[in-house]
Amino acid sequence: MRLLLLAVLRPHTGNAVTAQRVRAHLEAAGHVCVLKDAFDFGSPSEIANLILAENCEAALALHLYRAGRLLQGHRIPFGIIFGGTDVNEDAKQKEKNTVMGRVLEEARFAVAFTESMKEMAQVQWPHAKGKIYVQSQGIATTPNATFNxxxxxxxxxxxxxxxxxxxxxxxxxxxxxxxxxxxxxxxxxxxxxxxxxxxxxxxxxxxxxxxxxxxxxxxxxxxxxxxxxxxxxxxxxxxxxxxxxxxxxxxxxxxxxxxxxxxxxxxxHSWQVERDTYQQLIRKLEGSSED
The missing domain is CATH 3.40.50.2000 (Glycogen Phosphorylase B;)
Structure with missing residues (x-):
């Protein structure tokens, strides 16, 4: 499947590192991931043009508000990965909260990094309870690494x-x-x-x-x-x-x-468990958005 992976990609941030890691997980399962910076797009219409140009069949957004809102109204299925900013900051702003709730209505699934993040999201958007999964961020361990x-x-x-x-x-x-x-x-x-x-x-x-x-x-x-x-x-x-x-x-x-x-x-924080989880969740995006 050809996927659009939308995230905020400022260098050396957690978002950028997570996006690269998730892309590696999905490409290992045979998918093609088109990774784009959400800050390069100002409206859903620009994303619509990108989806058409790249021939994307589905999408995954890192950050419910910053990236997820750009996927509203498109006919391709998509999933969401919560960012800490979503539940700790943006959810407190009424307008953003409303937008994020609408995005979750369209999303096939949403991923929270911790149980507490999931609980906070469920309080804010109770209609999304059945589609929020918890997957901690994975770490590729390097037991033999040394530092001089x-x-x-x-x-x-x-x-x-x-x-x-x-x-x-x-x-x-x-x-x-x-x-x-x-x-x-x-x-x-x-x-x-x-x-x-x-x-x-x-x-x-x-x-x-x-x-x-x-x-x-x-x-x-x-x-x-x-x-x-x-x-x-x-x-x-x-x-x-x-x-x-x-x-x-x-x-x-x-x-x-x-x-x-x-x-x-x-x-x-098993890297392998994280890989398995995303590879399984992405299957929810297969088929038409009417399924």
Whole structure:
């Protein structure tokens, strides 16, 4: 089947990474995926022209509002993958909420990444209860991957050995709630008192790398990270510093969080299970939209 996969594809964002991964899953099953950036289109009519030009038989949209609304009114069947923004932010705006409800009426299925996301969506759009599935984002594990800290330190001009350092990797995105500079002020003050601690801002990764996770306490993170079990959740920069100091001084807590986090990833974020789920769901789009 020839599929249109519509998503917001800003580089290095979770949306772009997820879209590429889903496309790989579907193409592995023999489908052809035409991946397009939703922000390149201003109206459903432009998508209609694209569907005709690309001879697409069905569609899949990542983000109910940003991408899904562009699929309204077309005669090809489509499915939806919820984004966190859909249920945590856009659903609070009446106009967007109404539009998303209409999109769900037309969709053959919808995918939520967590049970809490599914529950929130069902509260907002109860008519879609029977078509919402839960599939966690899959992770292709790389158990033999290594990282050379000494090489990193040389390139970073940090004049200390790796044995004496505590490095904090900040996993960040583009929205305000994921502001990469959120911790800089408080962390800078801590670094002045304790020169062995450093904050490194990076893009992709974390539980699967067997490092303890400290995450900002927002709905998307809280749905994945269980406080003091699979990671630590903070609400303010000052709380982050407090929890980080606790982690540095408590090896037993670090070991427990790392172990639980790794087990959680293996149980709930299987790349193969994700592939199987999307390959099965896409079968719901086969045949005419009148089925």
């Amino acid at each position: 800290w000494n090489t990193f330190l040389q390139r970073s001009e940090i004049n200390q050995s790796a044995d004496n350092l505590h490095i904090f990797l900040l996993i960040c995105g583009l929205r305000q709630v994921k502001d990469p500079l959120y911790l800089v002020g408080a962390f800078s003050e801590w670094h002045q008192d304790e020169p062995s601690v450093y904050l490194v801002i990076v893009g992709p990764e974390a539980m699967d790398l067997e490092v303890p996770v400290l995450a900002r306490n927002i709905p998307g993170n809280a749905a994945v990270v269980r406080h003091e079990v699979t990671g630590l959740l903070f609400s303010t920069p000052q709380e982050f510093v407090h929890l980080a100091k606790r982690l540095v001084s408590d090896p037993a807590l670090e070991k427990e969080i790392v172990t639980n986090g790794k087990a959680y990833v293996r149980m709930y």
